[in-house]
Amino acid sequence: MKNKTRPVVYLLLCALPVVMTLPLLVTGHTKMKYFFGELAYCLFIVDVLLGLRPEWIERLIELKKLYCLHGLLAIIAVIGAACHIEMSHLHGFAALLGWGAFYGAIATVILAVGFLTSQVLHVPFLGNWIGMLRKRLAQIGITREMVLLVHMLSPLIVVMVFFHVVLIHKFNRLVWFMVFFCGYFALFILGYAYWGIYQRLIVARYTVTRIKRETATVFKLTLKHAKGDIITAQGGQFVFIHAPFAMPNEYHPFSVLQINHDGTELTLGIKQVGDFTTKLAHVAPGTQIKIRGVYGHFTAPTDDTPILAVAGGIGITPCVGMLQSLPHNQTGYLIWSVRSREDACFSEELTQLRVTHPHVQVILHDDSELGYLDKEFLIRQIPELKQQRPLNCFICGPAPMMTSVEQQLKAMQVPDRRILDEGFIF
Known part of the structure; x- marks a missing residue:
């Protein structure tokens, strides 16, 4: 991989x-x-x-x-x-x-x-x-x-x-x-x-069509193509965006949650953690956004090996996008670790994923009830890990969580070449 x-x-x-x-x-x-x-x-x-x-x-x-x-x-x-x-x-x-x-x-x-x-x-x-x-x-x-x-x-x-x-x-x-x-x-x-x-x-320019609040700190930003190049992102990738209130060369990266087949409309999943995202959460519909990209290697491989996506917090965004791009009959698992059930978001996208990809299991791990995500939980939920069968693993979330999960996967004999992580580094 x-x-x-x-x-x-x-x-x-x-x-x-x-x-x-x-x-x-x-x-x-x-x-x-x-x-x-x-x-x-x-x-x-x-x-x-x-x-x-x-x-x-x-x-x-x-x-x-x-x-x-x-x-x-x-x-x-x-x-x-x-x-x-x-x-x-x-x-x-x-x-x-x-x-x-x-x-x-x-x-x-x-x-x-x-x-x-x-x-x-x-x-x-x-x-x-x-x-x-x-x-x-x-x-x-x-x-x-x-x-x-x-x-x-x-x-x-x-x-x-x-x-x-x-x-x-x-x-x-x-x-x-x-x-x-x-x-x-x-x-x-x-x-x-x-x-x-x-x-x-010559960056692409999209306009804001909708902002939907998911939780107190998470929202979805839906954009429609206005002029310039059309974004050709795959599920799981991310783009850099610039808003009118930012400095001329100030671009911030966000993962693509959904994108239509021709790239004219896309939705970004965003966590409100700083000045830029706070202001972005309150822009008016019709505001023009500049987009640079596409970046990221968080895309599904071409073989039919089962997929395991492990997400922490807002790391769910590229995981959902990547899983949506899988063939409808491919086996996949999504384990989403959240601090509490109140932090869970993107219910529409997860419901759609269950409908369009019946062989993808969505598993919520509530840290407040179960403690930190551990090896035993992964083995109980993923048959391929217990039987040591091939599995392509994707990890996205805070650095400590990714490090822990990667170490656990390697301890279960998952080869390094089958593990891909993407953290919050920007």
């Missing part, structure tokens, strides 16, 4: 900047300070382009892993730049550009790691500290949206490094090196112009 080519993609993305430094080495300037500087430059170019979330890359690498790679490359680039600056002794405007790019990169990485990623909140000790810092900054008016705006300026760091190098006489007279250096910069400009500007100008 998992794509075996993805490790190769990881390797290529990480090795590309190293390969790009080879023209520098053949010029005769083999000092390590040049190597570190060029490596940092190439890494940051690749990293900025990864941050644009090109859909062709996401088809090879799950978005959560792409984000992790994005952060790792940025940290390595800053370390490389620090080594380069420590070994260099420049003066004048070129040095000013270099220092400006370096401090800009440090600020961008710190802000992104501290305020734009949810993974850091799960790191012992550091997560608590970051959480408190976020609250303090929010009290003085520094919000996640402001940090996101600063992060969007990261392409300027690449531009500053480019002119930093071009203004150094030692390099601008080396024809072979400048062909490589300027060519690589030109590729960056073209890539950013296409994925960062053009793709954002």
Whole structure:
């Protein structure tokens, strides 16, 4: 079920900047300070382009892993730049550009790691500290949206490094090196112009037709195509949306709960957890929404192996969407873990699923009555697990729940290649 080519993609993305430094080495300037500087430059170019979330890359690498790679490359680039600056002794405007790019990169990485990623909140000790810092900054008016705006300026760091190098006489007279250096910069400009500007100008536009409250914190947002490309999502995938009240480049991801056969109407399942979703829950019908996507690997495999979908909370959304896309005669199980029965939602979609897919069993696990979802419950409900027959497993929900369920499945001899998880990482 998992794509075996993805490790190769990881390797290529990480090795590309190293390969790009080879023209520098053949010029005769083999000092390590040049190597570190060029490596940092190439890494940051690749990293900025990864941050644009090109859909062709996401088809090879799950978005959560792409984000992790994005952060790792940025940290390595800053370390490389620090080594380069420590070994260099420049003066004048070129040095000013270099220092400006370096401090800009440090600020961008710190802000992104501290305020734009949810993974850091799960790191012992550091997560608590970051959480408190976020609250303090929010009290003085520094919000996640402001940090996101600063992060969007990261392409300027690449531009500053480019002119930093071009203004150094030692390099601008080396024809072979400048062909490589300027060519690589030109590729960056073209890539950013296409994925960062053009793709954002031609995004699909849908209008709000209905908002239905499911629980106190969960609602459904139904959208109808207005203009631009038509969304071609499969059940279980997600899209990024932009609302008129948000910043120009502020997009948030939500799973597709339902989509009609031609993509002209879709419904998103949304949990109200922050400023964006709170405002989104009260937009008026007719409001135009921009949509970027489609993303996600939470789609049903093509074989007829039985499906097990384990959802926690709002993680039910992609699970329902994925199960609805199954052939009507395929065997499937949906185990939905909720804190209490009052948190259960999407009754219409679940009723429809039972009617259209009679071989899919929907099982509600009430944590307040049964405790945490455990191995014994899974074995009682799923015959394939008890008999160790092949089973494709999908998990979506909070990170602790997904980790626990995945460990339990592996303990029951479910191969890693048959387990796919998608958590709340954005």
